[in-house]
Amino acid sequence: MDFFTLINKRQSDRKFSSKPIEEDKLMRCIEAARISPSACNAQPWTFVVVDDVSKKEKVAKCAVSLVMNKFVTQAPVIIAIVLEKPNLTSKIGSVVKDKEYPLIDIGIAANQFCLQASELDLGTCIIGWFDEKEVKAQLNIPDNKRVPLLIAVGYSEANQRTKIRKPLEKMYRRNSY
Numbered sequence: 001m002d003f004f005t006l007i008n009k010r011q012s013d014r015k016f017s018s019k020p021i022e023e024d025k026l027m028r029c030i031e032a033a034r035i036s037p038s039a040c041n042a043q044p045w046t047f048v049v050v051d052d053v054s055k056k057e058k059v060a061k062c063a064v065s066l067v068m069n070k071f072v073t074q075a076p077v078i079i080a081i082v083l084e085k086p087n088l089t090s091k092i093g094s095v096v097k098d099k100e101y102p103l104i105d106i107g108i109a110a111n112q113f114c115l116q117a118s119e120l121d122l123g124t125c126i127i128g129w130f131d132e133k134e135v136k137a138q139l140n141i142p143d144n145k146r147v148p149l150l151i152a153v154g155y156s157e158a159n160q161r162t163k164i165r166k167p168l169e170k171m172y173r174r175n176s177y
Contacts, residue, residue: 006119011161013123014071016154021051021077025120029153030079032116033109039101042090045109048080048139058138063130063150072127075152079113080139081106083146103148110149123156 001009030047038044050056059078063069072078086094086102094101114124127150135147165171 001119006115008163009160010115010118010124011158011163012125013152013154013156013158014125015156015158016071016074016076016123016152017157018074018076019155021122021153021155025117025122026051026077026153028120029113029116029122033113036105036109036112038090038105038108039093040087040089042086042102042105044084044086044090044102044105046082046084047113048082048141050078050080050139051076055138059135059150060152062132062134062138063127063152065129065131068129069127071125072150072152075125075154077153079151079153080135080141080147081110081149081151082141083148106148110151113151117153121155122153123158125152126150127152 026049030049033045033047034043050059056076056078057073059080060073060075063072083102083106085091086105090101093099110126114126117124128148130150132147135141135150136143136145141147
């Protein structure tokens with residue numbers, strides 16, 4: 001499929017089948033994230049694949065609160081993205097330019113993971129609302145690390161939705177704001 005078709009296919013899925021994900025598909029998604037670009041090639045990430053049923057249920061519960069994210073319990077795999085220390089040049093650049101390059105890098109890697117998943121007919125949903133402290137405890141992630149994002153992954157049972165976006169003229173300028 002061409003790239004434009006792929007980016008239109010990718011959506012935040014919130015309904016998953018219990019069908020397990022083939023190891024080769026999962027590893028292609030991890031590889032797509034691994035080779036994503038990062039500021040100063042810092043690669044400030046570790047991807048923790050959570051597919052053990054018992055462990056996955058515990059991590060999924062960390063994302064469920066109020067009426068949010070109940071669908072995460074259906075996903076056969078959850079990816080926890082751990083923020084690692086950036087290299088020195090990325091760290092200095094972040095300070096000098098007052099930009100969180102490592103967080104930008106993780107967003108790019110997460111997107112590449114999700115695009116690859118879509119191309120393999122897997123559904124994903126990037127999750128930022130979860131009990132980070134409990135996720136870290138469940139996955140033995142050191143206290144001094146952060147987990148900015150989780151990704152729920154599985155075979156989607158959701159219908160393909162039409163993307164609702166702002167009109168181009170409301171979000172696009174040329175040569176001046």
